[in-house]
Amino acid sequence: MKLHTLTTIALILSCLFFSDLSAQQTLVNIYGRKMQSLNGKWDAIIDLYAQGRGNKIYLNKKPEGKTDFYEYSFENGLRLNVPSDWNSQAPELKYYEGTIWYARRFDAAKETGKRLFLYFGAVSYRCRIYLNGQEIGQHEGGFTPFQIEVTKDVKEKDNFLAVEVSNTRTTDAIPAMSFDWWNYGGITRDVLLVSTPNVFIEDYFIQLDKYKADKIDARVKLSEKTANAAVTIEIPELKIRQTLKTDQNGEVKTSFISRKLERWSPQSPKLYKVIVSGVNDKVEETIGFRNLWVKGEDIYLxxxxxxxxxxxxxxxxxxxxxxxxxxxxxxxxxxxxxxxxxxxxxxxxxxxxxxxxxxxxxxxxxxxxxxxxxxxxxxxxxxxxxxxxxxxxxxxxxxxxxxxxxxxxxxxxxxxxxxxxxxxxxxxxxxxxxxxxxxxxxxxxxxxxxxxxxxxxxxxxxxxxxxxxxxxxxxxxxxxxxxxxxxxxxxxxxxxxxxxxxxxGEALYGKTGDADVVSSWSEDYQATLYRDNLEMFKHIPNLxxxxxxxxxDFRSPFRLHPTNQDGWNRKGLVSDQGQRKKAWYLMKEYYDSIK
Ligand code: GCB
The missing domain is CATH 3.20.20.80 (Glycosidases)
Known part of the structure; x- marks a missing residue:
């Protein structure tokens, strides 16, 4: 077999393995659930040469007896805020790309008839999660959430949670080797311990029919394929309340007609309280309703x-x-x-x-x-x-x-x-x-x-x-x-x-003059560029x-000019310190003129 074919097979196998460990579908509306926050200060170990996994530091061993020793300890070292990137938390981490281990202890309220999930809003870029010395899951992708069920693995007291995080860029990743923004690493979003009933409302999709102003379509899915369970959908303000029985897939599907419905729009962002309940679970949040479609060269809202x-x-x-x-x-x-x-x-x-x-x-x-x-x-x-x-x-x-x-x-x-x-x-x-x-x-x-x-x-x-x-x-x-x-x-x-x-185009806030010189990096040239583009837009019929x-302005390793950029992409309408540049006012005028 050719090396190429072998590599492809290996990649697919590793991908299957990867999806197997993290096969759970993420719960919709996580902030509407019963949960405990695991945010805060976590212990951290910088592991530049990625030695920690081989040395099983997630076991968090302590020496026993006189001849025993371990070349790591999560105690008395670096501490990092979660959520946050690591780069902004210590000068030596500004450019850091590699592995950092995070760890913390927590207690969990275990209840019979309840399940527990560890939820991560995002970890950048790839991670492995270890609970009480066992690897329980992994995830790749720095900007989407995932969760891992821990009902069986979690203890009432003193759980040890370790997360191995790497932001090393690789050719097979998304994004890949270079991109025009900072490669922030770390546990960058909330970490939650979420409690649900044994069977729970996993997912729902409630929205206005694409074309009809008064027809709400709703779908609800339970975590298990439980048939004949009662699920209720309510929108109190619209006097909508319907109870349905789940099918063999643990799902219900329905629609409501409401002539009183006020649609969401940028001018009037009306939201309705929606409650989904059943199987001893209840989730609520606010949802808005609007129609959006395309016809010919127009977008209709x-x-x-x-x-x-x-x-x-x-x-x-x-x-x-x-x-x-x-x-x-x-x-x-x-x-x-x-x-x-x-x-x-x-x-x-x-x-x-x-x-x-x-x-x-x-x-x-x-x-x-x-x-x-x-x-x-x-x-x-x-x-x-x-x-x-x-x-x-x-x-x-x-x-x-x-x-x-x-x-x-x-x-x-x-x-x-x-x-x-x-x-x-x-x-x-x-x-x-x-x-x-x-x-x-x-x-x-x-x-x-x-x-x-x-x-x-x-x-x-x-x-x-x-x-x-x-x-x-x-x-x-x-x-x-x-x-x-x-x-x-x-x-x-x-x-x-x-x-x-x-x-x-780029402009350094405060630089003026040379309104027709690109390389001036001046606010005046940026303003000229905006004026010219706004003029051109008039000649784009389907714009x-x-x-x-x-x-x-945003940080980017692409931007190498020492005085004008200094590691910043300066195309902002607003500077890194929050000052509005001249082009901001032109854009504001343009947007205000469009009704
Ligand atoms: C682009 C990219 C954007 C860059 C921008 C730039 O086309 O989509 O990510 O930051 O150009 O400033 O060059």
Missing amino acids: NDKPVFMKAISFHEEIPQRKGRAFSEADAYMLLSEAKALGCNLIRLAHYPQNEYTVRLAEKMGFLLWEEIPVWQGIDFKNEATREKAGKMAREMVIRDKNRCSLAFWGVANETQPSEARDAFLKYLIANCKSIDTTRLITAACDLVRFDRERQVFTMNDPFIKELDVVAVNKYMGWYHQWPLAPDKAKWDVARGKPLIISEFG RGTAPWILF
Whole structure:
């Protein structure tokens, strides 16, 4: 057998093993469950050469007798905050890529008839979990949640939980070897011990029919295939209450008509309390209802054409040089987007924490969410494809009840090839296996100026798979203007709505002058670039949205200029210290002018 074939088989086998250990479907609405937080200070060991697993440090042994010794101890060493990235917590961890062990002790209230799950909002990038000396699960992917059942393994008192985390970049990962943002490592989101009844409400999907303003579709799934169990769905404000019996799969499916329903919109983000109960379980949360579809070149929200006044941000608080992880962080990012007059956030370039997603919905933002299929992905690798599919499912499972979720994004700047197309189709199929209602998009990067026709065109046949075509185009920055912006006509993806998902250029806050010199890094040149692009947008007939890149300056190892960048991508409309640049005001004026 050829080495190549052997490698492929090994990869598929390792992938099966991987999915086996973490086969559980994540619980929907985790914050609506009975839980105990395991956030706080954890003990930590930096393990640069990845020696810990071989030395079984998760056993946390202590010397017994005079001749015994262990070359590790979780006590009296480094302590790290959970949730948070590790890079922002100690100077020597700023650039750290490798393994860090986290550990803590906890007590658990064990109750008969109850099950316990360890839930991780996200661990970047891959991890193995050990409870009381046993490996109980592993996960790959830095931006999606997972859980592991621990009912049998957990003790009432003094459990020892160890998590081996690695953010080492590898060619088969998503994202892969290089990407234009900081490779933050660590347990970056909440850790919870969740308690459920023996049979519990695992999942539900409650939303407005794609096209009908008064028809709510609801599906509920129990954790076991329990038939004939009573499940009740209630929306008290709409006087909706229905009890149904589960089928052999432990599922119920129904619809309600409500003529009094007020639809969610960015102007009026109305949410309803929804309660799902049955089998001794009860979960509640708020859900909004809206219609979203595409017809011809238009996107319709609640039956009216809508223009996406969008902005992107990374899951980063620039002032802290660290990952955002709390509701307060979400508020900081979203309120700046609100001030700009946006109605859509592109969560770049990966699913961000649930606080951000939920607060965005409350504040009236539509959302574009994507997994980090960012340039450089090994599309030929089947294991990579499986991983991406799993990440897409984890994202859709978590956020499918958020009516703000408008787009599932499947790629950012990928080059056409048979392997790429198959990979992206697989991702679309994975999203649609759970949710067929959201619009599918991808940020393409192939717009070129056709000198003969004197128009901008794009040749990427994959766009036929997309509901809305998005394009990143850096006119005036990576690309010089081939003609005056007011003469720049576009013939791209006609027949479909088009969003400019990225445009912009870098400026160091406070630098002025040289309004026509790209290399000035001045706010004035950035403003010129914005003026020119806004002029060009008038000549894109199917333009249905714009998203400047990006709201805040962000950290990136791509950015090597010592004075102008110093490890920061300076394309922010707002500086790393929170100051608005001149281009911010132009964008604000543009968005305010669109009704
Ligand atoms: C892009 C990428 C984005 C980068 C940006 C840039 O096209 O999608 O992740 O940060 O360009 O600043 O170059």
